[in-house]
Amino acid sequence: MTEQVSRMPADADVTRADSLAREIYAGVANKWALLVINTLEDRTLRFNELRTAVDGISHKMLTQTLRGLERDGVVDRTVYATVPPRVDYRLTEAGRALRDTVNGMCAWTRRYLGEIEAARHRYDTRD
Amino acid sequence: MTEQVSRMPADADVTRADSLAREIYAGVANKWALLVINTLEDRTLRFNELRTAVDGISHKMLTQTLRGLERDGVVDRTVYATVPPRVDYRLTEAGRALRDTVNGMCAWTRRYLGEIEAARHRYDTRD
DNA sequence: CTGCATCCCCGGCGATACTG
DNA sequence: CAGTATCGCCGGGGATGCAG
Numbered sequence: 038m039t040e041q042v043s044r045m046p047a048d049a050d051v052t053r054a055d056s057l058a059r060e061i062y063a064g065v066a067n068k069w070a071l072l073v074i075n076t077l078e079d080r081t082l083r084f085n086e087l088r089t090a091v092d093g094i095s096h097k098m099l100t101q102t103l104r105g106l107e108r109d110g111v112v113d114r115t116v117y118a119t120v121p122p123r124v125d126y127r128l129t130e131a132g133r134a135l136r137d138t139v140n141g142m143c144a145w146t147r148r149y150l151g152e153i154e155a156a157r158h159r160y161d162t163r164d
Numbered sequence: 165m166t167e168q169v170s171r172m173p174a175d176a177d178v179t180r181a182d183s184l185a186r187e188i189y190a191g192v193a194n195k196w197a198l199l200v201i202n203t204l205e206d207r208t209l210r211f212n213e214l215r216t217a218v219d220g221i222s223h224k225m226l227t228q229t230l231r232g233l234e235r236d237g238v239v240d241r242t243v244y245a246t247v248p249p250r251v252d253y254r255l256t257e258a259g260r261a262l263r264d265t266v267n268g269m270c271a272w273t274r275r276y277l278g279e280i281e282a283a284r285h286r287y288d289t290r291d
Numbered sequence: 292c293t294g295c296a297t298c299c300c301c302g303g304c305g306a307t308a309c310t311g
Numbered sequence: 312c313a314g315t316a317t318c319g320c321c322g323g324g325g326a327t328g329c330a331g
Binding site for chain 1: 303304305306311
C-alpha cells in the first residue's frame with residue numbers, strides 16, 4: 038500500500054525537478070547572464086564596473102540579470118552602507134562552477150571561429 | 165613601412181574577430197539553440213522528431229533555430245527527395261564539440277539543483 | 292512531412308525620471 | 312553610485328494558411 042501511494046508523488050517529484058531544471062537552464066542560457074558570468078570571472082566588481090565591462094548591456098538589463106543570478110545563488114551581492122553607496126558582486130561557488138562551463142563555450146567560439154565564418158559564407162552563397 | 169601599414173589592418177581584424185565572436189556567442193547562447201543541440205546528441209533526427217523531443221518549441225522557432233545552426237555549421241541538414249519529403253538533422257563535428265560544453269551546463273544544473281532551489285527560497289522569503 | 296509567408300499580439304528592453 | 316518605476320516602442324515569436 039505504501040508503495041502504491043508513494044509512487045505517484047515520486048513521479049510527480051521527478052516531473053517537477055525536470056521542469057525546474059528546464060526553467061533554470063532557460064534562465065541561465067541567455068546572452069546577458071552568460072556575459073555577466075564571464076565578466077565576473079574571479080573578480081569582485083561594482084555595478085558600474087560591470088556595466089562598463091559588459092558593454093552593450095543597459096542599466097535595466099544588468100539590474101535584472103543580476104537579480105536573477107543572485108536569486109539562483111550564482112552571484113553574491115554585498116552592500117556597503119557608505120555614501121555614496123557601494124555594492125560588490127562576485128561569483129559564488131556555484132557561480133564559479135558554472136563559469137567553468139561557460140568558459141568552455143567561449144573556448145569553442147574561439148576554436149571554431151574560422152570554420153563558422155567559412156560555413157556562413159558557404160551557406161550565404163549557396164546556389 | 166610594411167610594418168606600419170600592416171598594423172592597422174591587424175588591429176581591425178582583432179576587433180572584427182571579437183565582434184564576430186560576440187555575435188556567434190550571442191547566437192548560440194539562447195534557450196532554443198542549446199536545447200536543440202542537447203536533444204540531437206549523437207542521434208540523427210527528423211524535423212518532427214525534434215519538434216516533439218524539444219517540447220515547448222514552436223514550428224517556427226524550430227525552423228529558425230535550425231537555420232541558424234545550419235548556417236554556422238553546427239548542424240548538418242540532409243534532404244531526401246522522397247515523397248513525403250524527409251529531412252535529417254545531425255550535429256557536425258563542431259556541433260558535437262559544442263554539445264560537450266552544453267552538456268557541462270546540464271550537468272551543472274543537475275548538480276546544483278538543490279542549492280538553487282534553496283537559494284531561491286531564501287531570496288524570496290528574505291526579511 | 293517540411294518549409295515559407297503573413298498577420299498580430301504580447302512582452303522584452305531601452306530611455307527617462309525619481310529616491311536613498 | 313545603485314536601484315526602482317513608468318512609459319512606449321519595436322520585434323520576437325505564436326497561429327494560421329499555403330506550397331512542394
